[in-house]
Amino acid sequence: MLRHRPVIAAVVLAVALSPTVGLAGLAHAQPPAPLVPNIDTGSSALLGPHLPHGDAPRLTSVPNFRDVAGTGAGYVGAEGARMAKGVFYRADAIVPDDADLATLDALRLEAIYDLRTDEEVGEKPNRLPVGVDYVRIPILSGNLYEMVDQIGSPEDARNMMREINRAFVTGDVERAAFRDLLTGLATTEGAQVFHCTAGKDRTGWASMLLQSVAGVDDATIMSDYLLTNEYNKEWAAKTRASIAATQGEDVAQLFEPLLGVEDSYLQAGIDELESRYGSVADYLTDGLGLSPDTLAALKDKLLA
Known part of the structure; x- marks a missing residue:
């Protein structure tokens, strides 16, 4: 039995849900090695209105930035x-x-959709290129601190992630938010970005939906979802x-499943x-209701 669980939950969330809290030097680390051979650093300098888009640039300070x-x-x-790339x-x-801000600016982004809660945004406000539209669409019902406080084993942590994915289907608030996100993506011209805190759960669900609309096969969608563990x-x-x-x-082992993704997380929502x-x-x-x-x-x- 863990003592002072509310305090531990607060500490774990402060570290795990903020990409740079307590991680001195992360911005100077090398980008993670690619999982598949054709992932490379790309070059936003090569992108132009009449040229094919290269791969999304790898950002050391926004490590899970990638092209859907x-x-x-x-x-x-x-x-x-x-x-279609880009x-x-x-x-x-x-x-x-x-x-990395200069690299993002070179992508000529039109809109950025922030799927985080008010608490998450308060912990780590975005730093955005000048002129980009910033749209808040919070997606997460319930209290993260309370959910984490109920974790008593690594499997509890996994079940929490599965329940979050199921809530993308069952929750009225979540469904309305995903409707707003997809509507915004459909009706806004230009390159757009959507994100949450770690870019893996809410963002992963939205990516799955977009790839499904495009007709991508299930195995590829799951492989792309799992790439978060590499990025x-x-x-x-x-x-x-x-x-x-x-x-x-002991606490690190307990909460380790929250730091990545497993196929059962996304599959729980799909099921x-x-x-x-x-x-x-x-x-x-x-x-x-789209x-x-x-x-x-x-x-x-x-589709290109």
Whole structure:
């Protein structure tokens, strides 16, 4: 039995949910090594209005920044069409150093959607390129501190993540927020970014929905979801070390499942979706209330 659980929960969340808390030197670390051969650093300097988009640049201070379309030629979607690169990006909290801020500015982003709660934003406000539209769409019902306080084993932590993903299907607040996000992405011109704190759960669910609209196969969608573990590898290792140093190894083991993703997390939400709606398409229309025109606009943007 852990003593002073509310205090421990607060400390763990302060460390685990803020990308740079207690992680001195992370901004100067090398980017995590790629999981698949065709991920590279890209070069925003090469991007122009008449040139194909390269891979999303790797950002040391926003490690989970990446293109929803994948790398290389882009993921294969409906009827063999490739997903369009440089349209929708996903990320963790956008707190770039000066070099990464210049890189983001070169991408000519039109809008950034922040899916974090007020508490998360207060812990780590974004630092954004000049002129970008900043849209808040908080997605998370319940109290994170209370949820973490109930964790008594690593499996409890995993179950918490599964329940969060199920809530993306069952929660009225969550569904309304995802409707607003997808509507914004469909109706706003130019390159756009959506993000949460670690860029893995709320962001991962939104990416799954977009890739499903594009017609990407289930195995590729899951593989892309799991890439968070590679992009966030250095952050997760340093965060775990910080928790162990301040709260002890037992606590670090207890909360380690919160620092990454497992296929069962996303699958729990997908299973709930299929149980209630039958398919992603029906969830989008019946669950989120998206119109055929909105979905058609998204698909047009998503496919090259």
